Amino acid sequence: MDLHFTSARASAAERAVIDAALRQVQDDAGGRPRSRRHLALPVLHAVQDNFGWISAGALNYAGERLAVAPADLYGVATFYKLLRTTESPLRIVHVCDDIACLSAGAQQVVAAMEGSGAAWERSPCLGQCDRAPATLVVEAGAQRNPPAAAAPPVIGGSNLRLLRRAGKIDPESLDEYRAHGGYAALRAAFTLGPQRIAGEVDASKLLGRGGAAFPTGRKMAAVAAEPSRPHYLICNADESEPGTFKDRVLLEQDPFAIVEAMTIAAYATGCEYAFIYIRGEYPLAAARVANAIARARAAGLLGDDVMGSGARLEIEVRRGAGAYICGEETALFNSIEGKRGEPRSKPPFPVQSGLFGKPTLVNNVETLANLPLIVLEGGAEFARIGTPGSTGTRLFCLSGAVAKPGLYEVPHGVTLGELIELAGGVPRGRRLQAVLLGGAAGTFVAPDALTMRLTFEDARAARATLGSGVVMLFDETADMVAILRRIAAFFRDESCGQCVPCRIGTVRQAEALRRRDFALVDEIGRAMRDASICGLGQTAANAIESARRNLNVW
Amino acid sequence: MVDLTIDGAPVRVPEGSTILDACTSLGIDTPTLCFLESLTPVNACRVCVVELESSRALVPACARRVEPAMVVTTDSPRVRHSRKMVLEFLASSVDLSTAPDARRYCDRYGADPGRYGAAPETVAQPVKIDNALYVRDYAKCILCYKCVEACGADAQNTFAIAVAGRGFDARISTEYDVPLPDSACVYCGNCIGVCPTGALMFASEHELRRRGEWNEARQTRTDTICSYCGVGCTLTLHVQENAIVKVTSPIENSVTGGHLCVKGRFGFEYVQNRPDDEGAPS
Amino acid sequence: MFGAGGGTSSYEELEHTGVIVLWGSNARETHPIFFHHVLRGIRNGAKLYVIDPRRTSSAQWADGWLGLDVGSDIALANAIGREILAAGLENRAFVDRATSDFEAYRAAVQPYTLEHAEKITGVGTALVRELAHAYARAPRAQLCWTLGVTEHHNAVDSVRALINLALLCGHVGRYGSGVNPLRGQNNVQGGGDMGAIPNKFPGGQDVEDPACIAKFERAWSVTLPRKRGWNLTDMFRAIERGELDTLYVAGENPAQSEADQAHTMQLLRSLKHLIVQDIFLTKTGELAEVVFPATASWCESEGSVTSSERRVQRCRKALDAPGDARDDIAIIAELARRLDRRWPAYTPRLAWDECRSLSPFHAGMSYERLERLGGIQWPCYDEEHPGEQFLHARLWAEPFQGPRAPFAAVEHEPPVEALDERYPLRLTTGRRLDSFNTGVQSGGYTSPLRRGETLDISPQDAQRYGLVDGDRVRVRSRRGSVVVAVRIDPGLRAGLLFTTFHHNDDVATNLLTIDATDPQSGTAEFKACAVRIELPPFDELGATGPAAKQ
Structure with missing residues (x-):
């Protein structure tokens, strides 16, 4: 390409960081001779991490090395909230003022920050609702500290399966993982062979846990059957739905389990290259997964001959950079490819044309975490747990007005009330006003829904959703109007801006809500649901509409 | 060939056609803003959405390929509602004064941009004039991506502009918003050629409009061949009062696909730099 | 081919x-x-x-x-x-x-x-x-x-x-x-196709082929020469020899576009009669005895041009020409009628139809079809023929038809002007995106890309001569010298310099170039001459004057 750059030059230090980043990252995933733009996000991250912002000179040099035009790369950098294109402090405190934290005193944290003189900014949900109000310190510079390990999360439930090791083993030790049953499933998988694995997953009737509830077995079979090569596997760990933190706990506490699960999924679908795309606000999870991959590779559990089976697999960690929309699978593809995280039109569907236009299996972390269980115990056995329509157990993220916020694993079919009791119920002296199921894109239900069984089918019948497993409680003191406004603001802030209904509709929704023009709110919501490109816009009015339907807010 | 049903009428179109193609073959006038035959559909404006049986959401006619036995509805209340809302969203946030198509659609769907409160957020901003050939007025930009595509992989491959920012803050920008003369821009004018709203305008047209002298009714359009290199690009000369006021190229032309270079687009001045007619538009 | x-x-x-x-x-x-x-x-x-x-x-x-x-x-x-x-x-x-x-x-x-x-x-x-x-x-x-x-x-x-x-x-x-x-000008292809070259009649027909001669003599009722004429280079040689004393120049500016400008000017000045027909009073026009003001062929008159893919396309009149300017064809026809009353009052269409009657390649290209089809690629033998997308399909036809395509044994020959100690650098010339030839046309608009003429130089040579962007140097060849600002271009290799002749009035690049020409095509070796760089101090005013001949 005949690239043209402004006169801004990178400093020697910036050049060194960019060169080093390009040496470090896997270079052959995309196989694009003319451009290395699929490495854009890792390179921009490296500059951000080391200098706290991306200068015009650094952007020019990155563009030159990646063979991406600077305007194009600037468009990418400005898409992501964690990448900064103006000079910024090296240390910035991100203060969550999203719905769970809003009811838990986020305003006091904000007030404290305002008086402190420290650099800080407001943030959407940081995925730490179990310890609301949450903050995240983002540090840059050569002297930056490694991600700090937080206090272990509250984990609850009976007869834990997905969470059986969480908090009980050293998440950085492959030996401990193996001593607690790790890699037995992969060994079993190699005995079964790809077709029988897919058969067992099909028999398990496992439905995706990321929110869309698509049958996992069908997706795997479709990718496996695609003649075009290569196939890609992506573990979607861009968990950003407000109120959700389950994937973070899995990744932080049991990272080898995800690596093993990805290896099984890749083997079953003919993938030799996989990505795990981890939310930018989860540095500890990213570090632990990277450690797990390195150790697995050193032990022959990844690489050219996995476990002596002849199968090959490399897993690359990709860090998100502050964009809720990248949890949408096609936006995620674009993000990995080094583009703005704008969703693509479907069809074509990812199983035919996904990452780099190739057949791609995308699964949520929790979904994948079920695979070792299915391989070990068989799909039929797995399906005995839960209900016929909703097999297996489910992770629920309890937050808000509940005695013991935390991550709970229960079989499908437990009622909402039972789940809340498991977490200690609403704090003494408080009265439950509402429960938000499934996050900002989910539904509000009133206390009369406590008898609802937590299954896909019951939720659907109640015009609700389990979404990504959010169960957020609000007591009588919560300002529900403020909560709804915050949800509207969340979608306005996180819309990628590509399509008109969402780009402008989310703004107009927030404005109309402020003016209490509910007729217009309804009209806007219908247009966003009908005409938006992707799930973000299509669900941006869900919670607000459900509140109007189920709660007596106004 | 693929058979499908649109608004109850059977239609047969070649494989690979879009719903828009099929609608056009039935004489259905589908509104579009971000669509152009020569560019990859981005289906961002969503004004062309139609109802497709079996699809939960509406689908963009411009990008969705036909499949056998599809049942499409183009004028249902749902379709009309979405189209009207999209147009209201645009009309309430963007200056559409030089976007005749968008305004015509607003009338057709009864869009009322006045109902969004006293001070809805808009993209109003100062006009950018940083070179002699182009004027960029992003207060008129509906973010249809056409200019980015024409500057990029669909034609010119210069990549001087891209969409930057996100959400309502998304906008067309050079790197760090540097002025065009510092950017990679080569002034082919292909972005202007595809702009549907007049956000991008030739300086000549902008100046005439400013002076109140732009008058399309008094303009002639004549196709001829560029006087420069030997490629043979067809130029459409827009002439007002015996002066060329704009140069375009027919989109269906096999040589140009509607695109030109800086010389073809702007290099005509030598035939009208006449000392004796100072008053003529230039 | x-x-x-x-x-x-x-x-x-x-x-x-x-x-x-x-x-x-x-x-x-x-x-x-x-x-x-x-x-x-x-x-x-x-x-x-x-x-x-x-x-x-x-x-x-x-x-x-x-x-x-x-x-x-x-x-x-x-x-x-x-x-x-x-x-x-x-x-x-x-x-x-x-x-x-x-x-x-x-x-x-x-x-x-x-x-x-x-x-x-x-x-x-x-x-x-x-x-x-x-x-x-x-x-x-x-x-x-x-x-x-x-x-x-x-x-x-x-x-x-x-x-x-x-x-x-x-x-x-x-x-x-x-x-x-790829043709450099909008009708180089068409000019050649129409016989505006010494060895061809319209439609690529050989001027020395007796059958072709007979056909054109019959059509035009004249006796035609049996031998091909001179190309531009031949003409300048003939002027030098004193065999040519009258030149009629239409739509060319040889005073600035020819290699070795000083020499060219000398030859043009030596002519007895110089007639220039152009849309501007060019440098060549300034030397002329008679100047015919012409219309701009692409927007002030009707006609057709032929592109690099052999596509004949219509040019149309969109503007009224200024003053007394007349169409090229009208001027030529009028001049011809003064010499021979039998000439018709040519219109573009009449000339075109005559061409179609004599050139089988163009026979099927009526104005109506050119309009309807948006241009036609030659050959187009009749009004049913769509024109040919590509040539020489016959080479693959079964059975094989027509003459075989000959290989040519050709040998490398270095540029005429070798580099030596006195002139150690190679200067090559070309165009830039926003400009065109001597700038007569492209100089008319304001291009934000245009930064004035520069001598583009490799980073290595810049270092060697201690030059940075914008420094002025004198470039000297055996034929002349110019003063010009340097621009460092990483795309150039050491020893190679590049410039254009877009800004002739400021930097008369063709004072430097060599008029060594190809004996078959008559094209000059604009792409290779030997030069040296002289650093200041020097006399800026000497910039465009001819240098002493070696």
């Missing part, structure tokens, strides 16, 4: 080919819309190789850039041919059925091993091998060139060296494969 003077392919075919070779062409800047088709080809998977002494913006899109020394094109082409043969990659069946003189060609390229060629061209052996193999193995391939090949003293040989490669691999006569000269 093989009797038809035009590119064999259509632009569209560049989008559906496997390998594109751009030879001596910076199409990205000089044929931008043609390059759009190349880019689409690249996006569809084509490999692009660019052969150019400079790493141009075109070369920056290439899978391989072969940065050869100026004027070593034949050596490079022969080395590619030899490598294809050595690797057994030639299309033997095509060579056997459709070509002649292959053995002479094989023998001629034999000495051009990759190693030997590297010494002449400066291009590494691996890159030449890669190109040779890619070109030969591609199911379809396009070879395109521009003035980088033809503005040399051995232009015709260089073109034939390129065509040899297409013959060797059978990359001609099929959809997606061809050999294509």
Whole structure:
């Protein structure tokens, strides 16, 4: 390409960081001779991490090395909230003022920050609702500290399966993982062979846990059957739905389990290259997964001959950079490819044309975490747990007005009330006003829904959703109007801006809500649901509409 | 060939056609803003959405390929509602004064941009004039991506502009918003050629409009061949009062696909730099 | 090519080919819309190789850039041919059925091993091998060139060296494969097609062929010369010899566009009569005795032009011309009528229909069809014929028809002016994106890209002479000198300088260039002269004056 750059030059230090980043990252995933733009996000991250912002000179040099035009790369950098294109402090405190934290005193944290003189900014949900109000310190510079390990999360439930090791083993030790049953499933998988694995997953009737509830077995079979090569596997760990933190706990506490699960999924679908795309606000999870991959590779559990089976697999960690929309699978593809995280039109569907236009299996972390269980115990056995329509157990993220916020694993079919009791119920002296199921894109239900069984089918019948497993409680003191406004603001802030209904509709929704023009709110919501490109816009009015339907807010 | 049903009428179109193609073959006038035959559909404006049986959401006619036995509805209340809302969203946030198509659609769907409160957020901003050939007025930009595509992989491959920012803050920008003369821009004018709203305008047209002298009714359009290199690009000369006021190229032309270079687009001045007619538009 | 003077392919075919070779062409800047088709080809998977002494913006899109020394094109082409043969990659069946003189060609390229060629061209052996193999193995391939090949003293040989490669691999006569000269001006192709060259009647018919002569004599009721006339270079030689004393120049500005400007001016001044017909009072016009003000052919009059893909397209009048300006055809016809009353009052359409009656290539192109079809590619033999998308399909026809396509054994010859101690640098010339030739047209608009004339210099030479962007230097050749600002261009290799003649009034580049010309085409060697750089202090005012002859 005949690239043209402004006169801004990178400093020697910036050049060194960019060169080093390009040496470090896997270079052959995309196989694009003319451009290395699929490495854009890792390179921009490296500059951000080391200098706290991306200068015009650094952007020019990155563009030159990646063979991406600077305007194009600037468009990418400005898409992501964690990448900064103006000079910024090296240390910035991100203060969550999203719905769970809003009811838990986020305003006091904000007030404290305002008086402190420290650099800080407001943030959407940081995925730490179990310890609301949450903050995240983002540090840059050569002297930056490694991600700090937080206090272990509250984990609850009976007869834990997905969470059986969480908090009980050293998440950085492959030996401990193996001593607690790790890699037995992969060994079993190699005995079964790809077709029988897919058969067992099909028999398990496992439905995706990321929110869309698509049958996992069908997706795997479709990718496996695609003649075009290569196939890609992506573990979607861009968990950003407000109120959700389950994937973070899995990744932080049991990272080898995800690596093993990805290896099984890749083997079953003919993938030799996989990505795990981890939310930018989860540095500890990213570090632990990277450690797990390195150790697995050193032990022959990844690489050219996995476990002596002849199968090959490399897993690359990709860090998100502050964009809720990248949890949408096609936006995620674009993000990995080094583009703005704008969703693509479907069809074509990812199983035919996904990452780099190739057949791609995308699964949520929790979904994948079920695979070792299915391989070990068989799909039929797995399906005995839960209900016929909703097999297996489910992770629920309890937050808000509940005695013991935390991550709970229960079989499908437990009622909402039972789940809340498991977490200690609403704090003494408080009265439950509402429960938000499934996050900002989910539904509000009133206390009369406590008898609802937590299954896909019951939720659907109640015009609700389990979404990504959010169960957020609000007591009588919560300002529900403020909560709804915050949800509207969340979608306005996180819309990628590509399509008109969402780009402008989310703004107009927030404005109309402020003016209490509910007729217009309804009209806007219908247009966003009908005409938006992707799930973000299509669900941006869900919670607000459900509140109007189920709660007596106004 | 693929058979499908649109608004109850059977239609047969070649494989690979879009719903828009099929609608056009039935004489259905589908509104579009971000669509152009020569560019990859981005289906961002969503004004062309139609109802497709079996699809939960509406689908963009411009990008969705036909499949056998599809049942499409183009004028249902749902379709009309979405189209009207999209147009209201645009009309309430963007200056559409030089976007005749968008305004015509607003009338057709009864869009009322006045109902969004006293001070809805808009993209109003100062006009950018940083070179002699182009004027960029992003207060008129509906973010249809056409200019980015024409500057990029669909034609010119210069990549001087891209969409930057996100959400309502998304906008067309050079790197760090540097002025065009510092950017990679080569002034082919292909972005202007595809702009549907007049956000991008030739300086000549902008100046005439400013002076109140732009008058399309008094303009002639004549196709001829560029006087420069030997490629043979067809130029459409827009002439007002015996002066060329704009140069375009027919989109269906096999040589140009509607695109030109800086010389073809702007290099005509030598035939009208006449000392004796100072008053003529230039 | 093989009797038809035009590119064999259509632009569209560049989008559906496997390998594109751009030879001596910076199409990205000089044929931008043609390059759009190349880019689409690249996006569809084509490999692009660019052969150019400079790493141009075109070369920056290439899978391989072969940065050869100026004027070593034949050596490079022969080395590619030899490598294809050595690797057994030639299309033997095509060579056997459709070509002649292959053995002479094989023998001629034999000495051009990759190693030997590297010494002449400066291009590494691996890159030449890669190109040779890619070109030969591609199911379809396009070879395109521009003035980088033809503005040399051995232009015709260089073109034939390129065509040899297409013959060797059978990359001609099929959809997606061809050999294509990209024309530098909007009607170079059409001018030649209409017989505005010394050796052809309209439609590529030979002026020395008795049958053609008879046909045109019959049509025009005149006796025609039996021998071809002079090309422009021949004319200047004839002026020098005193054999030519009257010149009628229409739409050319030789006072600025010809090589060795000082010498050209001297010859123009020596003429007894100089008539100039142009839309401007050019430098040449200033020397003229009579000036006919003409209309701008592309927007102030009707007519047609022919593009590099042989497409005849209509030009139309959109503006009224100023003052007393008249159409070229009206001026010529009126002048002719003053000399011979039998001439009709030509209109563009009347002239065109006469052309159609005499040129079989154009016979089917009525104005109505040109309008309706938006142009037609020649040959178009009758009004049912759609025109030919590509030429020479006959080379693949069963059974074989017509004459075989001959190989040409051609030898490398260095540029006429060798580098030496006094003139150690190679100056080559070309165009920039926003400008055109002597700037008479392109100077009329304000281009934000235009930064005035510069002498482009490699970073190495800049360092050697202690120069930074904007420094003014005097460039001197054996014929003259100019003062110009330098611009450092990382796309240039050490020893190579580049400039244009877009800004003639400021920097008269053709004071430097050499009028060594190709004996067959008459083209001057604009691409190669020897110069030196002189650093300040010097007399700025001496900038455009002719220097002492060596």
